[in-house]
Amino acid sequence: MTAHSIYPTTPKDPVVENQYLKEQLASAMKLISQLNTGESPQAKEHIYLYTERRLQKVSFKDINWIQSERNYVTIYTEHGYLTVHQPISRIEELLPQSSFSRIHKSFIVANDKIDFIGKDQVGLKSDQHTKILPLGAQYKKSFIQLFKQAPLKRNSLYT
Structure with missing residues (x-):
């Protein structure tokens, strides 16, 4: 028995091969688009940040707001706050x-x-009080676009 008789000698079907290549290309394009949007195939619900000489797990659902001062960022959560040495x-x-x-x-x-959302401020409800944060002119237009579908009494926010 020769080595040639063990392996099939018929040519590969180009239609089947093209379908396989199309599936591989589609899968690769999906992964590339997820990388471009910053999303991972398995969406994370938390991050780990280095603070106080340890990696601290912070759940996205617990974060209220984040405030920076130079290269330090303070993350205010439902359970308190933590400060990390990172730019915002x-x-x-x-x-x-x-x-x-x-x-x-x-x-x-x-x-x-x-x-x-006020003209130049954003209010966050936290327990029994409201935290007022500034709404910067540079970020105002894109921020308001997120909430444009919500009914507002006046259109002065959009300008």
């Missing part, structure tokens, strides 16, 4: 864009914690 832009990259919004050069807010 790096923290912003780690957060899901659908859940958090940059409202000022020094502030990021959790969209689901917003109580009201």
Whole structure:
């Protein structure tokens, strides 16, 4: 018996091969698009941040707002706050864009914690009090676009 008789000698079907290549290409394109949007195939619900000489797990659902001062960022959560040595832009990259919004050069807010949006401010309801944060002119237009579908009494916010 020769080695040639063990292996099939019929040519490969180009239609089947093309379908396999199309499936591989579609899968690769999906992964590339997820990388471009900053989302992972398995959406994360938390991040780990280095603070106080340890890695601390922070759940996205617990974050109320984030405030920066130079290269330090303070993350205010339901359970208190923690400070990390990172620029706010790096923290912003780690957060899901659908859940958090940059409202000022020094502030990021959790969209689901917003109580009201004023002309130049954003109110966050926290326990029994409301925290007022500034709404920067540079971020105002894109921030308001997220909430444009919500009914508002006056259109002065959009200008």
